[in-house]
Amino acid sequence: MVKARIAVIGAGLMGHGIAQVFAMAGHELIITDSVSQNLDTVRARIAANLRDLGDDESAAERVKPLADLAAAVRDADYVVEAVSENLPLKQKLFAEIERHVRPDTILASNTSVIPITSIMQGLSRRERALGTHWWNPPFLVPLVEVIETQWSSPQAVAWTMQLHEAAGKKPAHVKKDVPGFIGNRLQHALWREAISLVERGICDAETVDAVVKASFGRRLAVLGPIENADQVGTDLTLAIHETVLPAIDSRPGPSPYLEKLVADGKLGFKSGEGFRKWTPEQQTALRTRVMQHLKGTRNM
């Protein structure tokens, strides 16, 4: 793929990692942020990640921090937004971006859960707008969900898929702009039942995680649920569903157990207790274990 001029809006956790991936793929990057300290440190953060991964640190030099939004997007072929998860902020930002870009510049949002349709509805050229949902950390988790809205042009979707594939990512085309896209719908269907098992006293929180990690979690990176269903047989899958699905939590809203944890200030790592208690050492150990695991899957 030809090298593109890319602008990344937001130099936080996701923005700096997205910029890193495109810089490693050889693209010229401009990154902007409303907080000057985040721009001052962005190259150093990318260089530190690259050093840690054993990658070429000089790629960080292709990332140019620029405070002025208009100048950052003016010559861009592609703009990806990774600012805070706030709908009015994102709507205002894209309206501003559209005043400065070419008519054919593709505009993407990295929102986690806000419908792309809501973010992009006010644009005058909505055919060039879509979602690109990366996963943290962007340089270690391969998936990028490319979300098409009712207005997105097939050309914009195809170009964006190719951009990410050429950068070494695994883009997945989400053909309808539904809440949670694909990955988070699947993930949170599992979390709902996980929480329900604890709530109903079937097992404790540690046991839920131990069961997942010691069983189908071991296979998930190489055996997806649909492959698995075909492997065991659709007839067996049907028989299992006839027995198990009526017993599984199907309440439409969040669990009252989860709501009580939040009301009691049991917010997880940030308060030292959520479903379980977490010392700072346990938190660091878990984060380290996840990073080590993801690094080990880089060439899968």
Ligand SMILES: NC(=O)c1ccc[n+]([C@@H]2O[C@H](COP(=O)([O-])OP(=O)(O)OC[C@H]3O[C@@H](n4cnc5c(N)ncnc54)[C@H](O)[C@@H]3O)[C@@H](O)[C@H]2O)c1
């Ligand atoms: N953290 C995750 O695991 C994750 C995963 C997938 C998607 N996302 C989504 O990515 C987006 C960014 O999340 P994050 O975790 O990187 O947040 P973050 O808080 O680390 O970074 C957001 C950055 O945006 C900057 N910003 C805020 N308003 C701005 C503006 N008007 N112009 C320019 N910069 C502005 C902030 O200064 C900050 O540096 C959110 O929409 C989030 O939902 C996050």
